[in-house]
Amino acid sequence: MVKEQQIWEWLEDVFDPEVPVLTVVDLGVVRKVNVSAEEIKITITPTYSGCPAMRVIEEDIRRKLLGEGLMNLTIETVLSPAWTTDWISENGRQKLKEYGIAPPEDEVDKSLLFAKPLIVPCPNCGSRETKMISEFGSTACKAHYNCLSCKEPFDYFKCLR
């Protein structure tokens, strides 16, 4: 019987289609791998309710594991506990930054109105002189920032808790 550890290693070859530097393991969307005599069950959770990448992620996981010869495969989607950006691995945060996306920072209470926008260091030059352009960015998980020092716009992977 295939070992659980081996499956986790294979999953390290499956990348998020929207943020292709992160693997599904880095992102924290794979919650559980259960290996039994009858089947292999992978439990995944969406980042956002309407994330269009989830279906692709599921297909990519299936394709990868079928390619490794695993036949009795079930992929189940669960919503609770809800995904949070705290589940992005340390490795994943580093990769995000190198890719030019600022990793999530601790944020204030989301119910506060007109809270001071968070200072997000620029992933390109490291400057803290940055400005939030919009809380909504190119995908549901990102906000849009601009660096006032190097003048480069960048994405911020917003904190979801």
Added chain:
Amino acid sequence: MKEHLFEYLLRLGDDSLILGHRVSEWCGHGPILEEDIAMTNISLDLIGQATSFLKYAGEIEGKGRDEDNLAFLRIEKEYKNSLLVEQNNGDFGVTMMRQFLFDAYRLPLFDALQHSKDEQLAAIAEKSLKETKYHYRHSAEWIIRLGDGTEESHERVQKALNSLWRFAADLFQADEVEKALEEAGILPNMADVKSEWLKNVQAVVSEATLSFPDNNWEQHGGRNGKHTEYLGYLLAELQYMQRTYPDMEW
């Protein structure tokens, strides 16, 4: 109980679906690029939530209908969304006022629903709450900016509030469905949710220097499938492909 839960899941799912569709109509028409992107993001979250609610509704009903079937193949009277969410987009002020009145209702509702005795409903609420917090902050801040903005912007959002207020009442429908689910611990005390909503709305409306219309008429009907004329046109567009090419997939 199963029938009541199915009915209530349709209310939740249809609110998300119809508002998600309405907001998506702004795609490519936003007043500025960032706002265009923000609205399509919000629309996507709402349609994602609708998928979760309607999928679960289909499972509870047990007649083999899935989320697509429920979204695309019901007739107008079978939609249980509130009258508020189906109203036309109007100008940006109307769209934001509609969104704000809705987000301010979803926030306390999902917060309480996280502790529902129904595990799947609690899970969907927990997931959706995080997204709703972003939506609420976005719409409430716009209402304050526009209301306490220029003469023109103030006048427009005041007009939006005057015309939408009677439909906002339709978000709440204290009927036997809600009561039975409250007693079973599936729904929280909805009177509490309503007073929380009202408190929140009053605070923002007053900070925005707006006032509630004198006329307190409440227009109900959405939860019973009696809709305003606008829903039919929306459904004609929403359902077009499935009606023209039944069971098509891509």
